[in-house]
Amino acid sequence: MKNKIKVYRAMQDLTQEDLARAIGVTRQTILAIEKGKYVPSLDLAFRISRHFKVNIEEVFTYEEGVRTVDID
């Protein structure tokens, strides 16, 4: 799962801490998602994209056949 959180954050001039506080998670979680270490739940993915006022597909892209760390 790829994401453009960093890009959207930069566009809206938000720090990881700002975004984390706005959606009720830790800064470490935002960092882990941005780095692809953690795949967020659908609920969190929606909250993030709603915060940026865009559709979920614009922030998150599913890559076929790419195994993520969240699976095992």
Next chain:
Amino acid sequence: MKKNIFYLMIGVVALVLLAIFGYSVEKFTPVLFMIAFVIGVILLYVAYRRVDDFIEDERSARITEKAAMRTLQVFWVCFCAFSIMAVMNLLYMPRFSREFWLNRENDIVPPELMSLKIIGYIQLALLCLMIFLYVGFRIYYARKYGDWETDEE
């Protein structure tokens, strides 16, 4: 309640429990320590529920869940192996030794039983193993889910 107050409370409860443990050993009243330990844990749990500046999001919940599950998976094998050994020991099993069959007409001395003291020590060791396993798995999954990632911001 702030989380620092909670951490302070853990320290105070640990100290009080240590004092009660000392008293229980001196007066040989193990039940007192058992009751105190349970009350201490309940007290800390109630306090934990009142802490309002802990942010537990889905990632930290997942780390906890994974670490707990893996700990259980490893621990039950160790605990089961120990329990089977202890039960076999109590039942004088296995009776497959050559001495047993050669001397079964006579009064044979049963194999030496594992003392309760040893069983207690092993249980304590297993408890320590469980704590170490949990901490180890927690560190492993925290790292896997990016807890110590550096940030270029």
